[in-house]
Amino acid sequence: MSGEMLERQKILLLSVADNVAVAIVPIKKGDVLEIDGKKIGAMDDIDFGHKIALREIKKDDNVIKYGEIIGVAKEKIPAGSHVHVHNVKSLRADRHE
Amino acid sequence: MSELNAFMNPDGKAAARNHTLILSLNSFCNTASFNIHRSVSPTVLITHPHGRNEIGVNKDRLRRSLMGNALNPNVFSVLVVGYEDKTTSSFVNELKAKTRKPVESVLVLDNGTLGATREGSEIASRMIQINSEYSREKLSIADFTIGLKCGGSDATSGIASNPAVGKAVDRVINMKGTAIFSETTEIIGAEHILAKRAANKKVAQDILEAAKRNEEMAMSLGVDLIGTNPVPDNIRGGISTIEEKSIAAIMKSGSSSISGVLDYASVPLNRGLYFMDSPSAASEVMTAITAGGASVILFTTGSGNPVGSPISPVIKITGNPYAAKMMREHIDVDISEIITEGKSIQSGSDKVYRILEKTISGRLTKSEILHHDEFAPVPVGL
Structure with a gap:
């Protein structure tokens, strides 16, 4: 141990297949988060319970949470970005586009 | 295996509660039902804005949800508050055929809301007293x-x-x-x-x-x-x-x-x-x-x-x-x-x-x- 205070985990990975993690505390833009030994910088403020991209998700690529497809990216989502209704859409009962 | 302290209802079914239910059959009967619920205690109350001129799937779903809730194990007796005799007896007869729970009814038509409230409150108070005699037993x-x-x-x-x-x-x-x-x-x-x-x-x-x-x-x-x-x-x-x-x-x-x-x-x-x-x-x-x-x-x-x-x-x-x-x-x-x-x-x-x-x-x-x-x-x- 480096003697630093052990910081409380801020994001939760629900399945190894996921490309998003869930904030379990409110995250500020610029916060550096650690998951599985990898560091990731938050590109946006992310509320409690909201999702953060763990790596770049290309337009039309699947967004994976719980190891399952929860929708597709409406645009390129850079790693560290807030992932939500502004950049993800449902594949179900969708009449648009 | 852990044991629960619960009731056995008049149909021989396990229950978490021993309710006396005041059941309004349609919107016209909600006021009398509410009055009875307020007059005598403890009762549980079902009111809703439906029941007149219902057709097709809606009519069927309303009937099944009212009947099903009256038959729920937690209900030990039912006072049906109806508007007129024909629809009320049709509901009461079907319910009675499906349960050994006490089921009684009062009508708002020709009695008025106040008449139905008085008659219903007397019936409900008898039901409450009978239900209060049930005690909890060990169930799984x-x-x-x-x-x-x-x-x-x-x-x-x-x-x-x-x-x-x-x-x-x-x-x-x-x-x-x-x-x-x-x-x-x-x-x-x-x-x-x-x-x-x-x-x-x-x-x-x-x-x-x-x-x-x-x-x-x-x-x-x-x-x-x-x-x-x-x-x-x-x-x-x-x-x-x-x-x-x-x-x-x-x-x-x-x-x-x-x-x-x-x-x-x-x-x-x-x-x-x-x-x-x-x-x-x-x-x-x-x-x-x-x-x-x-x-x-x-x-x-x-x-x-x-x-x-x-x-x-x-x-x-x-x-x-x-x-x-x-x-x-x-x-x-x-x-x-x-x-x-x-x-x-x-x-x-x-x-x-x-x-x-x-x-x-x-x-x-x-x-x-x-x-x-x-x-x-x-x-x-x-």
Whole structure:
């Protein structure tokens, strides 16, 4: 141990297949988060319970949470970005586009 | 095996409560029903804005939800408040044919609201006294049907409360109990996971078809599920799509095999885990699953949700530390330590199961204490 205070985990990975993690505390833009030994910088403020991209998700690529497809990216989502209704859409009962 | 302290009702069915029900058959009878409920105590009350000029599926669903709730094990006697003789006796005769519970009726037509109130209050007071003589006895969880519902879902629902309730449900099913989950819109995007858990091909097909019908209804109505489901409080809580909501929602049903798909307000024919095809809003689902015989409901919530049932205790469970604080008057089981302290799902599940046993054995839920007795027999909807 480096003697630093052990910081409380801020994001939760629900399945190894996921490309998003869930904030379990409110995250500020610029916060550096650690998951599985990898560091990731938050590109946006992310509320409690909201999702953060763990790596770049290309337009039309699947967004994976719980190891399952929860929708597709409406645009390129850079790693560290807030992932939500502004950049993800449902594949179900969708009449648009 | 742990024992429960519960009632055996006049039909020989295990019950968590011994209610005297005042049941209004249509909107004209709501005032007299409410007056009786206020005049004599304790009674439970069912009122609703329907019952006149209903046609087709709506008429059928209203009848089944009223009949089913009158037949719920927690109801020990029923006072039906009707408007005129023909429809009232048709309902009363069908009910009497299906139960040994005392069933009586009063009419508003030719008596007036005040006459029906006086006559009904006298009948109800006799029923209350008889029901008060029942005492609790040792019964097993195998004798109960547990209803499942989630409402005000957020990201914590899929991480903490639904998985914890799912494990508690597995325990109920392993002990030969029965459970019903529902919310057809909220299996869309997760129906492939449920189909894999189906007891046989027919059940798998019924699950997939229920989801498909629901999705097609949404599209034929020209609505986009976004804005309807997930609802704004789900989106505030971090849920982006119906798939994300559904995958988390079905976790509350645990991992047991699914024995069958039930029509709206229908009773399971055997023990085990059942899915009921029903609209998804909280009061509508609880009305349908209490009609299906659920005598206690495990209700998970992210942001907090106040609704209850006139018939069955509703146990509110949250994994959200903010809701546990801001909506504490509505929360029966706080398992937010799964999020805040990294405690196990199993520890949360044990907490849920203990409160389930206590509630069946007489512990009042917040929804009962706060008079949350919403009843929403439903028209067709999503």
